Amino acid sequence: MQVFIQDLIKNNGYQATDLLAVLRAVQAQYQHIPKAAIEQIAALLCISRTQVIGVIEFYSFFHLSPRGHYDLLISDSITDHLLGKHQIAAYIEQALQVKLGEVRSDGLVSFDNTSCTGLCDQGPAGLINGYALPHLTPAKIDQIAGLIHQQIPVSAWPADLFAVNDNVYQAGLLLSQAIQHGEALHAGLERGFKETLKELDISGLRGRGGAGFKTATKWQYCAEETADARIVVCNADEGEPGTFKDRVLLTTHAHQVFEGMTLCAAIIGAEQGFLYLRGEYLHLYAPLKAVLAERKQAGLLGNNIINAGFNFDIQICLGAGAYICGEESALIESLEGKMGIPRNRPPYPVTHGYLGKPTVVNNVETYMAAAKIALKGGEWFANVGTDKSKGTKILSICGDCAKPGIYEVDFGTSIQTILHDCGAKDVLGIQIGGPSGTFISNTEFARKIAFEDLATGGSFIIFNNTRNILDIVNNFTHFFAHESCGFCTPCRVGTSLLKNQLDKIVNGHGSAGDVVALEELCQLVKTQSHCGLGQTAANPILTTLARYPELYQAQLKKISYEPGFDLDAALETARQMANRNDAAAHLSQLED
Amino acid sequence: MTKTLTIDGVTIPFEDGQTIIQAATAAGIYIPHLCHNPEFTPHGSCKLCTVKVNGRNCSACTFPAMDGQAVINNAKDLNADRQKITQMLFVEGNHFCPSCEKTGNCQLQAVAYHLNMLDDHFPLFYPHRELDASHEEILIDHNRCIFCTLCVRASHEQDGKDVFAISGRGINKHLIVNSETGLLKDTDMSASDKAAHICPTGAILIKHTAYQVPIGKRIYDHQQIDQVTLNSESEHDK
Numbered sequence A: 001m002q003v004f005i006q007d008l009i010k011n012n013g014y015q016a017t018d019l020l021a022v023l024r025a026v027q028a029q030y031q032h033i034p035k036a037a038i039e040q041i042a043a044l045l046c047i048s049r050t051q052v053i054g055v056i057e058f059y060s061f062f063h064l065s066p067r068g069h070y071d072l073l074i075s076d077s078i079t080d081h082l083l084g085k086h087q088i089a090a091y092i093e094q095a096l097q098v099k100l101g102e103v104r105s106d107g108l109v110s111f112d113n114t115s116c117t118g119l120c121d122q123g124p125a126g127l128i129n130g131y132a133l134p135h136l137t138p139a140k141i142d143q144i145a146g147l148i149h150q151q152i153p154v155s156a157w158p159a160d161l162f163a164v165n166d167n168v169y170q171a172g173l174l175l176s177q178a179i180q181h182g183e184a185l186h187a188g189l190e191r192g193f194k195e196t197l198k199e200l201d202i203s204g205l206r207g208r209g210g211a212g213f214k215t216a217t218k219w220q221y222c223a224e225e226t227a228d229a230r231i232v233v234c235n236a237d238e239g240e241p242g243t244f245k246d247r248v249l250l251t252t253h254a255h256q257v258f259e260g261m262t263l264c265a266a267i268i269g270a271e272q273g274f275l276y277l278r279g280e281y282l283h284l285y286a287p288l289k290a291v292l293a294e295r296k297q298a299g300l301l302g303n304n305i306i307n308a309g310f311n312f313d314i315q316i317c318l319g320a321g322a323y324i325c326g327e328e329s330a331l332i333e334s335l336e337g338k339m340g341i342p343r344n345r346p347p348y349p350v351t352h353g354y355l356g357k358p359t360v361v362n363n364v365e366t367y368m369a370a371a372k373i374a375l376k377g378g379e380w381f382a383n384v385g386t387d388k389s390k391g392t393k394i395l396s397i398c399g400d401c402a403k404p405g406i407y408e409v410d411f412g413t414s415i416q417t418i419l420h421d422c423g424a425k426d427v428l429g430i431q432i433g434g435p436s437g438t439f440i441s442n443t444e445f446a447r448k449i450a451f452e453d454l455a456t457g458g459s460f461i462i463f464n465n466t467r468n469i470l471d472i473v474n475n476f477t478h479f480f481a482h483e484s485c486g487f488c489t490p491c492r493v494g495t496s497l498l499k500n501q502l503d504k505i506v507n508g509h510g511s512a513g514d515v516v517a518l519e520e521l522c523q524l525v526k527t528q529s530h531c532g533l534g535q536t537a538a539n540p541i542l543t544t545l546a547r548y549p550e551l552y553q554a555q556l557k558k559i560s561y562e563p564g565f566d567l568d569a570a571l572e573t574a575r576q577m578a579n580r581n582d583a584a585a586h587l588s589q590l591e592d
Numbered sequence B: 001m002t003k004t005l006t007i008d009g010v011t012i013p014f015e016d017g018q019t020i021i022q023a024a025t026a027a028g029i030y031i032p033h034l035c036h037n038p039e040f041t042p043h044g045s046c047k048l049c050t051v052k053v054n055g056r057n058c059s060a061c062t063f064p065a066m067d068g069q070a071v072i073n074n075a076k077d078l079n080a081d082r083q084k085i086t087q088m089l090f091v092e093g094n095h096f097c098p099s100c101e102k103t104g105n106c107q108l109q110a111v112a113y114h115l116n117m118l119d120d121h122f123p124l125f126y127p128h129r130e131l132d133a134s135h136e137e138i139l140i141d142h143n144r145c146i147f148c149t150l151c152v153r154a155s156h157e158q159d160g161k162d163v164f165a166i167s168g169r170g171i172n173k174h175l176i177v178n179s180e181t182g183l184l185k186d187t188d189m190s191a192s193d194k195a196a197h198i199c200p201t202g203a204i205l206i207k208h209t210a211y212q213v214p215i216g217k218r219i220y221d222h223q224q225i226d227q228v229t230l231n232s233e234s235e236h237d238k
Helices: A001-013 A016-031 A035-046 A051-060 A079-083 A087-095 A138-149 A181-192 A195-203 A215-224 A245-252 A254-268 A279-297 A328-335 A364-375 A378-382 A415-422 A469-483 A489-506 A512-529 A532-537 A539-547 A548-557 A572-578 B019-026 B078-092 B107-114 B150-158 B225-236
Strands: A070-075 A109-114 A127-129 A131-133 A168-170 A231-236 A272-276 A302-305 A310-318 A359-363 A390-398 A404-412 A427-432 A440-443 A459-464 B001-007 B010-014 B050-053 B056-059 B070-072 B138-141 B163-169 B174-176 B204-205
Touching: A001 A016, A001 A035, A016 A035, A016 A051, A016 A310, A051 A181, A051 B163, A051 B174, A070 A079, A070 A087, A079 A087, A079 A245, A079 A390, A079 A459, A087 A138, A109 B010, A131 A279, A181 A195, A181 A254, A181 A364, A181 B150, A195 A215, A195 A254, A195 A378, A195 A459, A215 A254, A215 A359, A231 A254, A231 A328, A231 A364, A231 B174, A245 A364, A245 A390, A254 A272, A254 A279, A254 A310, A254 A359, A272 A279, A272 A328, A272 A378, A279 A310, A310 B001, A328 A359, A359 A364, A364 A378, A390 A415, A404 A415, A415 A427, A415 A459, A427 A469, A440 A469, A440 A539, A459 B010, A469 A489, A469 A532, A469 A539, A489 A512, A489 A532, A489 A548, A489 B078, A512 A532, A512 A539, A512 A548, A512 B078, A539 A548, A539 B001, B001 B019, B010 B019, B050 B078, B078 B107, B107 B225, B150 B163
Parallel strands: A070 A109, A168 A404, A231 A272, A231 A359, A272 A310, A390 A459, B001 B070
Antiparallel strands: A070 A127, A127 A131, A302 A310, A390 A404, A427 A440, A427 A459, B001 B010, B050 B056, B050 B070, B138 B204, B163 B174
């Protein structure tokens, strides 16, 4: 192991910023990060061992104790629940003889939940040693069980197990026709890069991650900073449950995304770029590296790009299972090899980003749009959409509909139209923008996709009338508690309190005051949290409580007070110790 | 011309580079806080110092003071939220004041008094947390840690040792110690370190000194935390 780590770190150039990459390699090789590895890594990277331990314990894909040689994770996203996650998980437990959350006693297999894998249109989905397994069926599980039994390495498994489909059903401005490689850069050079920034301004393009900051303004701010180096970052940490459009864009339109980043570099004067790819998209890593190599070969990356005298290179950095890294300053921390904890602002990344340098962070779709705007001009884009939301939005549609997949719609398109296009019937409601967004009921389908009405980073989850709203809300609320980084008190403690309080109500232990207490807590977490995660973590409860108050009330017991804990369950340890289970060893809860 | 801002309608001066809390402290205005200490880089995590700046919530310990800023600090809704955040810190750990040797000198307890906290409000988590009594002179009781990182910062910035760090995610966050065994005795920490004396709660204690000052004669048994803090922190800022 010593030699393995020595070589690994030597190849990475002894950069402390590469800590995540080093840990990913060690985890893959040894199924965990052994103690001796921590010491060696800390010494070679000249960082404290506590930083190494901190990072290991922060990211879901790193472990201090060994996982199985075959580490199978199953997506716990609501979208996978809709597609039969519970049934397939039970089948896996049987077929692989391993319980969810455990490592099999022979150490060969481990099985656990993971947050959304971005395969919501082809679930229930999983990951095997990090590689995506779409559309799990009992037949596939049998096949996988056989492969594991024969101890065939994952790299030698049949390719069809890993075949991920794009499922593009509706193309608009961006998806209907890709640009030719280098076309946007040449157009930018011809027009002049300053003029091209003006076109971007005219286009009205706003960030596609959901927040909607005007792209041209962000690039302008970054360009205006006095600095010896600037950085371009593409946020491909698409972690919002229900979103998968970046997966498709990076599978089929990677050239255009990289071209948008290169255009940004030319405009703001950056030489270094990063694509921060979520760990769940490991299957895209090698193909994306190949695209970068191809572009370098073609003179579209590297030195003297398109003979215009500017240099720019892009490095791909993989995440390791942390939703919070989608927040731009947490993402930058992660790029620097640290725990993904959102920074205090100001200063903002445009002035102090990666290693303190002015940094533009934009979404995959934003760069893709920027590239085409450079080619087609601002008006071409601004002519589509609404006053405040120009152009199109690429939606990841999943859940209860006939054709889950990618739909590019003009901003301003009504929900009704979208539901018709994807073949959704008997709809109860839709989660728009993922758990951090809004739940709308079936009386609101005249509303529109737009920053000024229903904003979304792309997630669009449809639920039909057979679904239980409280199950959905419960799944989302547990998700936020799991993904809270823990930096600030209101979110760290608040998301766990929300989870417990909602569980109490959903499990039928709530009493009169409990919904009021829940709502108060929601407001506190929403208004006092440090970053977007905490500020939106209560949205699933708040948006459904506003629409279906009777659902929550119906869960409550008709007594004025109910203890927060289960008296009888609390006695379980005592019963086991006394080896008793007779009636006298049980206590009933307060009489109803 | 001196630059000024207002806090709850009172105009106060500030210097460029000051945060809101620094300007407030210099002007004799107390903003409740636990993770902030003017001797170290601000952290902004406890969220007790949240004030409204031009209608937006900001951490006073990290947000820069700016000319003409209208800051709301001592308001009913903000104090109600501060009380709830303090209650969160109580229920998240295991804080049993009557049996804690820090009682009366504990800033968490004193802030709770100041905010008129009368109960825990939220259900208690009762987490299982360890003690580290390995060091000859210093005790760590993880039950009382509120993740303010003051020991982390003191050790790094003042002692030059990096003895502490915060590890883990979300509700599983915990304080870790920089030694191969993970025990305090195997670090270069000593009782004279700043980090040994900075804990706002009873999570890091100097051994053999517990009851030298009897309960009833301790700092916050006689004084409110606002006065104590303003005295000590404005002294530092000078």
